[in-house]
Amino acid sequence: MSKVRLHLDHPLAEGQPVPLGEDQAHYLFGVMRLSVGDRLSVFNGRDGEWEAEVTDAGKRAGRLRPLEQTRPQEMPPDLWLLFAPIKKARTDFIVEKAAEMGCRRILPVQTEFTNSERVKAERLRAHAVEAAEQCGGVFVPEVAEMTRLRDLLATWDAGRTLWFCDETLAGGVGPVPERHEGPGAVLVGPEGGFSEEERGRLRALPYARSVRLGPRILRADTAAVAALALWQATCGDWR
Template identity: 65%
Template sequence: MQPKIRLHVDLPLAAEAEVGLAREQAHYLFSVMRLAAGDRVALFNGRDGEWAAEVVSAGKRAGVLACRERLRQQTVLPDLWLLFAPLKKARTDFVAEKACEMGCARLWPVFTQHTNAERVRPDRLRAHAVEAAEQCGLLAVPEVAEPCPLAAALAGWDPARRLLFCDERGGGVPAFAAVQAAGPGPWAVLVGPEGGFSEAEAERLRALPFAHAASLGPRILRADTAAVAALALLQAAAGDWR
């Protein structure tokens, strides 16, 4: 029977392997969820598949689980990236969570000329990605890349990876059609800040041979909504939703 609770760990998973819990994990399992010795939890680490693990010992600040049965073999995330301008804290958290649910392999915060947020915490983004992976059945957690200026990200870009540039100025073709016309990936999605891309940024993006300007419809979407919409369209047109 599939355990109802899933937990991401950074330790190796194998038959009868014992997994020590961090303090926060022990608190969640034993104080919040009220698990006890003998109860089962699903564990995954992004490398060894998913395992049903039994609670061997339970304490307020620590605990030990033992792997009893492999539930699923390891799978890999789709080779899909999301580049996004950091937003206000709660909305940045939303983007990280939803991008994980949509199947992104890499989240990359990039600073643009109109980005309002001055800083972003990769550890916070990863925590939200881990929580989303636990809840939606993923077997791996997306990588969170170090934030950098958009210009720096583009300067080192591999031209083999196509870039879906969400153009709020209305200069792009419908996103679904743009992806279908461009063909298979790998792909990345780029979503700008609340104030949109500057004219210089937009001109540079349009000039890049690997970038494809795309429209997300007749309405101007909030940046966090645009990220989810673009990822959904790309997954439907060329990703693992087909």
């Protein structure tokens, strides 16, 4: 059986006790059946991965002792994913995938054709944490609150290149994304695509690049994974 991995918020340092809350105690001792003396992997997104030992195992609380650091803290490239929330299952999926693919920040954005007016950022954060736990990551991307795309672009740092996945390029021949230095972001639209006005505004931004993801129309969640893969292979840490 593979070792239990747990994300927690407490600082991790050799021998420094880590108190566990009710949910964590329930998960480790109730669900995963760990007991005093058992070992697990823990990470907090800042101090790398640690092997830890259970020193107290109660029903509603417990305690761990970090033994040694098993992996240093690693940060993904400075890559953001901007996406327009879609149906709940696919939104959850996009967040999970963005965490696996190595995004630093995940930003739900409201576009003209976005259906949902709000997303539960807490639920999305829980998905990002779970993806990191399951995939051996030591970093959990930040999930921002929903913002209007317009407002986000109004204060955009022009040093961050924006890959704008333009589904209207699907029919013809379009630009193949090229390597750039520095921070990046990938923007994926909602199911209905972007409005003409949005598309015009995006194309005119000096820091934005239209990206064509092949000749077929992709669902938003597919487009997100595909564009992140191309960015990582071209500009990120897959090179």
